[in-house]
Amino acid sequence: MTADPRFMRRAIELARLGMRSGAGGPFGAVVVKDGEIIGEGHNQVVGTKDPTAHGEIVAIREACARIGDFSLEGCEIHTTGEPCPMCLGAILWAHIGRIYYGFSINDAAAIGFDDREFYRQFTLPPAEREVPCAELASEEARELLGEYMAMPNKVAY
Numbered sequence: 001m002t003a004d005p006r007f008m009r010r011a012i013e014l015a016r017l018g019m020r021s022g023a024g025g026p027f028g029a030v031v032v033k034d035g036e037i038i039g040e041g042h043n044q045v046v047g048t049k050d051p052t053a054h055g056e057i058v059a060i061r062e063a064c065a066r067i068g069d070f071s072l073e074g075c076e077i078h079t080t081g082e083p084c085p086m087c088l089g090a091i092l093w094a095h096i097g098r099i100y101y102g103f104s105i106n107d108a109a110a111i112g113f114d115d116r117e118f119y120r121q122f123t124l125p126p127a128e129r130e131v132p133c134a135e136l137a138s139e140e141a142r143e144l145l146g147e148y149m150a151m152p153n154k155v156a157y
Helices: 005-021 055-067 085-093 105-109 116-122 138-150
Strands: 028-033 036-042 075-081 098-103
Touching (some): 005 028, 005 055, 005 075, 005 098, 028 055, 036 055, 055 085, 075 105, 085 116, 105 116
Parallel strands (some): 075 098
Antiparallel strands (some): 028 036
């Protein structure tokens, strides 16, 4: 995998289309495999009223649909902004091998997209987070883990 500015320029173009149409902020992304774009997207949070419709998520969904698999191993993603925690999680779950980004989290924070607090929240114990977390019906939920582990045809991901 090598850095190719053509892919970042396409991500920028998608972001510009999305923000000018009112769909969302200045975020676009393309997923690339073997030098070919297999998924692309721009932020659609405002347009779809969906807080998960970030450019990276849209691009990952399109790429997975196109190749018919949940794994994007061997791919790279070019995204206008350094991924937020949600998008970084999706990139990791998709097994994308490399991330190229145009502007940093600090750059995004300067215009009102501040993910730094989200990253900080992950470092806190669950009960101290802005949205407190607590276990409930743990024994029953853990039984579910046992059921899953006993399934003969489960697919690892």
